[in-house]
Amino acid sequence: MAPRDDSLMKNFLRGKTMWGIGIVTNDKKKPTDEKAANYTTLLDSWENDNSKIINWINNSVIQSIGTQLAKYDTTKEDWDHLARLYTQSNFAKQYQLEFNIRALQQNNLSVQEFYAAMSDLWHQLALTEPDVLKAFKPYIDRREDQRLVHFLMALLSDFEGLR
Structure with a gap:
């Protein structure tokens, strides 16, 4: 999932008829009135819907982000955490991503593994770009030219001929 562009997940949840039920937006809150006649049914339904959406979100993010989300019990908490994480376009976030990109080296990774790691960082950095630049x-x-240069520079010296 590209959390900055949450429309992908919204569309997925709409397709599963889960967006409009209010779990993500917290319009449908977890039942708390244990004395209500249908409390158990309402709680089971809420927990089922909440768990489905949490699983879908976790299956759509990289493992390190999924680990961050594990501390939350509700879809709303997951959604809010992702919004905080990916709507930051501050200098510190950009600096850290740029630093990580420049520090990343192929070392003992295969070219495919290295490219996947680099692509993940590029994707996160692109999420901080203003919409006007994305178009x-x-x-x-x-x-894209700069990405290619960064990638080639970080390959093992075995690829010197390719550079």
Whole structure:
């Protein structure tokens, strides 16, 4: 999932008829009135829906983010955490991602594993870009050229001929 562009997950949940039920937005709260005649049924239904959505979210994010989400019990908490994590476009977040990209080296990773790790960082960095840049072709072309340079520079020296 690309949490900054939450429309993908919203569309998925709509397709499963789970978006409009209010679990993610917390409009449908966990039942708390244990004296209500249908409390058990309502609680089971809420927990079932909540668990489904949490599982779908966890299956759509990388493992390190899934680990961060494990501390939350509700879909709303997961959703809010992802929003905080991915809507940050502050300098510190960009700095850390750029630092991680430049520090990443192939070392003992296969080319495919290394590319996947680099792609994940690129994707996270792209989430911090203003929307106007995401639609500006000259910027996108330049960004892709820079990514290729970073990738080639971080490959093992065995690939010197390719560089």
